[in-house]
Amino acid sequence: MKLLDMTKKYGKATYKYPLEPYEVSEGFRGKPSYTYDNCIGCTACGVACPSNAINVKLNEDKTKLVWEFDAARCIFCGRCDEVCPTGAIVLSQEFELAVKFDKNNLKERGELDVEYCEVCNKPFTTKRLISYILHRLEKVGWDKETLGEKVKYAKTCPTCKREEKVEVITKYLKRGTK
Amino acid sequence: MKIGDKLINKVKEKITIHEIYRQPEDQITITVDRNDLPETVRILYYDLGGWLSSMIPNDERQINGNFALYYVLSMEGGKMTPEDELPQDEKCWITVKTFIPANDPTFPSVTLKVPAAVWYEREAYDMFGLTAIGLPDPRRLVVSDDWPEGLFPLRKDAMDYRHRPDPVDHKDEPEAKFLKPEGAGVLDVPLGPLHITSDEPGHFRLYCDGDTIIDADYRLFYQHRGMEKLAENRMNYDQMGYLAERVCGICGYAHAIGCIEAAEKAIGLEIPLRAQAMRVICLEIERLHSHLLNIGLACEVTGNVNAFMHIFRIREFSMELAQLVTGGRKTYGNVVMGGLRRDMTGTEIKKSLELLETIEEQTKEVWEAVMDDKNQVDRWKGVGLLDKQVARDFSPVGPNIRGCGFKRDSRYDHPYDFLTQLDFEIPTENGCDVFARETVRYRELLESVSIIRQCFEMMPGGLTVIKPQTMIKPGAYAIGNDEAPRGENIHWIMHGNAQKVYRWRCRAATYNNWTSLRYQFRGNTIADAALIVCSLDPCYSCTERVTVVDINSKKTKILTYQDLKRYSQSSKNHPLKNM
Ligand code: SF4
Numbered sequence A: 001m002k003l004l005d006m007t008k009k010y011g012k013a014t015y016k017y018p019l020e021p022y023e024v025s026e027g028f029r030g031k032p033s034y035t036y037d038n039c040i041g042c043t044a045c046g047v048a049c050p051s052n053a054i055n056v057k058l059n060e061d062k063t064k065l066v067w068e069f070d071a072a073r074c075i076f077c078g079r080c081d082e083v084c085p086t087g088a089i090v091l092s093q094e095f096e097l098a099v100k101f102d103k104n105n106l107k108e109r110g111e112l113d114v115e116y117c118e119v120c121n122k123p124f125t126t127k128r129l130i131s132y133i134l135h136r137l138e139k140v141g142w143d144k145e146t147l148g149e150k151v152k153y154a155k156t157c158p159t160c161k162r163e164e165k166v167e168v169i170t171k172y173l174k175r176g177t178k
Numbered sequence B: 001m002k003i004g005d006k007l008i009n010k011v012k013e014k015i016t017i018h019e020i021y022r023q024p025e026d027q028i029t030i031t032v033d034r035n036d037l038p039e040t041v042r043i044l045y046y047d048l049g050g051w052l053s054s055m056i057p058n059d060e061r062q063i064n065g066n067f068a069l070y071y072v073l074s075m076e077g078g079k080m081t082p083e084d085e086l087p088q089d090e091k092c093w094i095t096v097k098t099f100i101p102a103n104d105p106t107f108p109s110v111t112l113k114v115p116a117a118v119w120y121e122r123e124a125y126d127m128f129g130l131t132a133i134g135l136p137d138p139r140r141l142v143v144s145d146d147w148p149e150g151l152f153p154l155r156k157d158a159m160d161y162r163h164r165p166d167p168v169d170h171k172d173e174p175e176a177k178f179l180k181p182e183g184a185g186v187l188d189v190p191l192g193p194l195h196i197t198s199d200e201p202g203h204f205r206l207y208c209d210g211d212t213i214i215d216a217d218y219r220l221f222y223q224h225r226g227m228e229k230l231a232e233n234r235m236n237y238d239q240m241g242y243l244a245e246r247v248c249g250i251c252g253y254a255h256a257i258g259c260i261e262a263a264e265k266a267i268g269l270e271i272p273l274r275a276q277a278m279r280v281i282c283l284e285i286e287r288l289h290s291h292l293l294n295i296g297l298a299c300e301v302t303g304n305v306n307a308f309m310h311i312f313r314i315r316e317f318s319m320e321l322a323q324l325v326t327g328g329r330k331t332y333g334n335v336v337m338g339g340l341r342r343d344m345t346g347t348e349i350k351k352s353l354e355l356l357e358t359i360e361e362q363t364k365e366v367w368e369a370v371m372d373d374k375n376q377v378d379r380w381k382g383v384g385l386l387d388k389q390v391a392r393d394f395s396p397v398g399p400n401i402r403g404c405g406f407k408r409d410s411r412y413d414h415p416y417d418f419l420t421q422l423d424f425e426i427p428t429e430n431g432c433d434v435f436a437r438e439t440v441r442y443r444e445l446l447e448s449v450s451i452i453r454q455c456f457e458m459m460p461g462g463l464t465v466i467k468p469q470t471m472i473k474p475g476a477y478a479i480g481n482d483e484a485p486r487g488e489n490i491h492w493i494m495h496g497n498a499q500k501v502y503r504w505r506c507r508a509a510t511y512n513n514w515t516s517l518r519y520q521f522r523g524n525t526i527a528d529a530a531l532i533v534c535s536l537d538p539c540y541s542c543t544e545r546v547t548v549v550d551i552n553s554k555k556t557k558i559l560t561y562q563d564l565k566r567y568s569q570s571s572k573n574h575p576l577k578n579m
């Protein structure tokens, strides 16, 4: 009998969900939301993601860097949010992820233009990443002139940079032995 | 004199110990000869008051050319009487280690002397091909009956983790062997096969005389996912915790903590105080929602749907609490080596304290109402008795053993970090039946509320995570323990090269409870079978379908899930009456 009294006392305990929204708390960790315009393709999120929900890879003909997110693999840990330098990916309050019939609807994609190495002409990063770096350097007080000199360096791929370094050093050492 | 030395000296009187190795101070590994293994474990178990907490077979051929076995004993006293307990500062873990040469993978079975080892030794064969000589029950345990002979998945050279042996054609599938009593009039009642209300499959065979169960056997592991193999040599520690979490959908957090604690203990890593406190909070939140779930189901199985609904209404508050603390309705996706990913704000703490108030008040209210219902209490009392000696022999854990009057709790026996600063009781009951177990759960709910409150009140400031710069030592190993809602979880981790795990052994609480379940079934009626399984809280409460075979007349009758459930709830109109 006591149980029936309790039912009276507390009344309705259910929501009319989904006809009425379910409010989540402020710090809720929901589906990561991606803002294409902010993404610079640095791949930090892809490296940090423990469940491989995010993959950042060159496409087949190496003309675009493809950022891809699969909500079905996401465990909402928020590591991507933590490492993204531009806030392009942040956890949202969204939790209604179900899709009908086609699992591809769980995926999100962004294609970024790639930058080619000034020396070997191979694609190695995105245009946006280069301009992001230059922009940051400008912000910390580098003047236009020094920056101009550095553009070539920024647009050289790591392999070529390494080779260039080796070349310089060997030259230097050879001079030393003479 | 270090902790545990007294016990070790007693072992030394009878056994030659080759090596003593300490990871953390209270985790001692002693190496003995293969032939001394059963006697050493027996001395520690029965003479010195140990309980078998885990057994880890390990393929160390790459390291030293041998296989190794590690029998982990929790030294805490036999606890058959209240005096029979070790003093707090002498409790420790003693691991008995022995090497098994690669060219002769056998060892003398410990089960003959310590029955609790039976499942572990069956598993050692399935996974590593290590044969326990003299093991009374050498059937397969983990791998399926059609698994290829001679393929031992956890051997390092056995197979790629992606490899799936071809399935055997349905008609060629071997029959699983069940242990069964012989005799006229014995009814064979399979409960199962798959899809039990909650989430896990399992197949039970009940042998009945009329309505009374005289024996039972079961076949589990239908959902073995090969997580240990998946983690080995592949996963880094950022991923490990999240994988461990997925062992269970209810008490996954306790697994994440166990796993990460083991990895941290192996290298002696101290995490920030604030993270320690929050880990305890999350573990207790998990206990809240899990115990409420179980008490609710124990009501529902017996037909008390009204109480079930009320308990679930309260359970919703604990999910909201989890949302405040971790940002998700479950406490998942938070544990990393070195601390926790997410901090809490002051407002969140304040709101949490209010929620706790509600949970406490309403839990008391609903429990009182349930106790008021004589029918309900009668269905729980005297059912599923776990004999004290059986309990001592099989090392069960959690509310299952605390309902038999044993004060066994990982938080109390082996506390660490923030737990040592808290003030809490370990409830025990002496009924040994379903009623005792549910009462223990109810009293633990109130304790959990108090623990969470203390943690919030004493919450230290500072960071919640440090980067474990000290880094991994290959070959170092340790135990990580915690008290999950269902009992003690034990994880054992041996570090490997390149920031990867060499061996991860995860032993969930329920593993230790299954072996004694058989005895708990005996003497009860079919109507109570579902309730008994439910009171262990192994994530099952009902059965989908039951086939009843009358051995005498060879007649069969298939009961649907609804039939059995109805009978279980109402105890009227016996479903087998017309057979
Ligand atoms: S929230 Fe975690 S799992 Fe999901 S995409 Fe981000 S890093 Fe990956």
Ligand code: SF4
Pocket (backbone or CB within 6 Å): A038, A039, A040, A041, A042, A043, A044, A045, A046, A056, A067, A083, A084, A085, A086, A087, A088, A089
């Ligand atoms: S970390 Fe941020 S900027 Fe970098 S690839 Fe990911 S979303 Fe884009």
